[in-house]
Amino acid sequence: MKILVVGSGGREHAIIRKLAQSPKAEKIYCTPGNGGIEADGAECFDISATDIDGVVQLAQQLAVDLVVVAPDDPLVMGMVDALQAKGFMTFGPKKNAAIIEGSKVFSKELMKKYGIPTAKYEVFTDSEDAIAYVREQNTYPAVIKADGLALGKGVILAQNENEAVEAIRSMIDDKKFGESSSTIVVEEYLTGPEVSVLSFTDGKTMAPMLSSMDHKRAYDNDEGLNTGGMGTVAPNPYYTEDIAKECMEKIFIPTMNAMNAEGRTFEGCLYFGLMLTPDGPKVIEYNCRFGDPETQVVLPMLETDLVDIMEAIYSHTLSGVDVKWSDGCCTCVVMASGGYPLSYPKGLEISGLDSRGQVDGCEVFHAGTKLSDGKFLTNGGRVLGVTAKGLTLKGSIDNAYAGAAKISFENAHYRKDIGQRAMKALISDPLDLEYKQDLEDYLEENGVYLRQ
Incomplete structure (x- = not known):
């Protein structure tokens, strides 16, 4: 099969890496792609992920067998509809479901x-x-959300009345996010551990993937501005078998x-x-x-052929696929440019990567690289999302940070506490006492103190 993946980030790189493991994947293309995707062997093209006509024409030119539309914008704009109208097998929901x-x-x-x-x-206009x-x-914090897509930045937690008023006026009156914020949602603030669960679905069968825990804030101890995600771990220890059931x-099948x-039958990844509140699990979004970056810790744990899953979703036969996952844990540490999520430079040389953009x-x-004259x-x-598996959560964390330590570029920034909140959740469980002591010692070595 010839496969075209639409997108340019770490999520798309993780999808391509997993698709390439399939014996069915003869050739993988990507548009627009990035330096790491190109170095991994996918042929990249300079067509924007939101250029629907351009992507359809590219798919026709390449005569591909499957098109995977990964980012939100083209899905909401109807790229899957346009591709299916030309007879292409696709992965991703149609426009009326992407809403x-x-x-x-x-x-x-x-x-x-x-x-x-x-x-x-x-809801307010x-x-x-x-x-x-x-x-x-x-009641504060107050949650104020732009109705439409806003590059993951359309949610403001107002800590007081002044912040709430400023957020509302900036969204509705000043059109901070364009038409996306001409309508807003003012929402009750929920408390409890957050969990991300991605699910394969063909509209008849729901196959949840491994749970994960994202780290949105820019700096350690969940401080600083919200970002697109500074790291993830999977599985999320707060997400027990009883909660999953x-x-x-109450949520997955009813949705x-x-x-x-x-x-609006949903076909793709939902x-x-x-939020695991005192009143039970509730949907935040x-x-x-x-x-992204949850995909970077979930897909490396997938044992089932991803091409088989995507074909089954398209043909509405997902019930016939046994979706299996590896034992153990996975951690992703995001290395960001200094200044992110505000202004930051581009074009800085990255050291420590091999010719394929990898480390041992x-x-x-x-996520954000280009390949120029053999340099990243x-x-x-x-x-970059530096990702590693381990038999235990601690092992995967250690392996990911060991990899990140080998890579450098000017003013590189990454959080040093990815996974430590999850480690604390493990300690609350009735584990073997010796192992529990090892976990406590590990956290204290990293500046997280649990004992009074």
């Missing part, structure tokens, strides 16, 4: 209509009405059925962003595609 991420208002009203647990909310509401509620019964009932003992997924240069805010 589950494309509109916060749609997703909240879907959950309300079908009784899927989520935070209380109200007038800033003064929204301000009056938050003043009346007088509850989520399947699939709700989309079917609305005539991402559930969950849906995404219509693989998460890890898989390095390229930075070309984005999140540059």
